Amino acid sequence: MSRPSKIHIDVNALIHNFGCVRQLAPQSKILAIVKADAYGHGLKKIVIAAQSLCDAFGVCCLEEAIMIRDLGINTPIVLLEGFYHADELPLLSQYDLQCVVHHHYQLDLLRQHRLHKPLQVWLKINTGMHRLGFSPEDFQSVYYQLQQNINIIKDIRLMTHFSQAGDIKNSTTTVQIEKFKQISNEFPGECSLANSAGILAWPKSHAQWVRPGIMLYGISPFDDQQTAPHNLQPLMTFSSQLIAIQKCERGEPIGYGGHWICPEDMHIGVVAAGYADGYPHHAKNGTPVLVNGKVVPLVGRVAMDLLSVDLRQQPQAQVGDPVILWGKDLPVEAVAEYADTIPYELVCRAHCR
Numbered sequence: 531m532s533r534p535s536k537i538h539i540d541v542n543a544l545i546h547n548f549g550c551v552r553q554l555a556p557q558s559k560i561l562a563i564v565k566a567d568a569y570g571h572g573l574k575k576i577v578i579a580a581q582s583l584c585d586a587f588g589v590c591c592l593e594e595a596i597m598i599r600d601l602g603i604n605t606p607i608v609l610l611e612g613f614y615h616a617d618e619l620p621l622l623s624q625y626d627l628q629c630v631v632h633h634h635y636q637l638d639l640l641r642q643h644r645l646h647k648p649l650q651v652w653l654k655i656n657t658g659m660h661r662l663g664f665s666p667e668d669f670q671s672v673y674y675q676l677q678q679n680i681n682i683i684k685d686i687r688l689m690t691h692f693s694q695a696g697d698i699k700n701s702t703t704t705v706q707i708e709k710f711k712q713i714s715n716e717f718p719g720e721c722s723l724a725n726s727a728g729i730l731a732w733p734k735s736h737a738q739w740v741r742p743g744i745m746l747y748g749i750s751p752f753d754d755q756q757t758a759p760h761n762l763q764p765l766m767t768f769s770s771q772l773i774a775i776q777k778c779e780r781g782e783p784i785g786y787g788g789h790w791i792c793p794e795d796m797h798i799g800v801v802a803a804g805y806a807d808g809y810p811h812h813a814k815n816g817t818p819v820l821v822n823g824k825v826v827p828l829v830g831r832v833a834m835d836l837l838s839v840d841l842r843q844q845p846q847a848q849v850g851d852p853v854i855l856w857g858k859d860l861p862v863e864a865v866a867e868y869a870d871t872i873p874y875e876l877v878c879r880a881h882c883r
Contacts, residue, residue, distance in 0.1 A: 535770040535803045541579045543763035547746050548583040555736045563743035565590040570878040581605045599625045623647050630654050632662040645681045652687045657706040659693040666713050688714045688721045695727035696753045707735050727751040749873045767857030774800040785830030797841040801853050804835040808880030810869035817868035820854035
């Protein structure tokens, strides 16, 4: 029998979430972000299901793009970090890829090499993220350099990235939108500003393209929300089962280090899941876990293969009973809060051995 820890991906939820994007931004094309193994949800499964639902895929690097092409999928693909080295340039043509241009070294490489066919580029402008992108002062010069390069399709697309869109009370996103519009208004070409938070909370950012990422997977992009907004549905359910129940006496320590002490005589459930399965090692005591559909608290330190729960609220629990670590009825956002991290990290790291 296989180990009981499992990850289930609900493709119907993905379809539903795409529908939410279409409803919120009906005039925009969708650049679906599937980097990092589709945020840990499985690149192959997600792109096969989504290829007819979006207008393009966004990936981090060439390797991810090639994986998609090797599946026989012809949907446009955008390299969100562009290319890193000259030897990647021929592969952009070979695999019919688009790329973001964000730095002067990329301009130099495009001048020095001849591509088999012109490349569709997305020119990235730094409006306040201060990570990737050309400064507003450099934008015009860079734009004209690309226009004059025979390797580049003249219809250059423009984009930026929000730094604080997840905080809906912060005015920084409004400032970034206005700065981008001041720069881009005089230039032709389609634009993209909105990430998931932009799609959900900043309609002025929608433009010709939107770039949903975490919302496609049914997870909130906002800093202060535990549940996904706008009726989004989580795709991932991380489940396992109780494989042991221990009767412990008051004062007995639980797990490595013995940092959690039984406050009374009680039963402790042992779950077949740990940090080697992607559950956060640093989850605090009290982190919610579902046993038989009811919340019980995590106790003790999460180990490589196992974790323990307090069964005082589930006195009828038995070995073999189902456990949900996160999913539809237990948002991953709630677990992330107890682990002092973000849900992005949890789903990206989760895997089934």
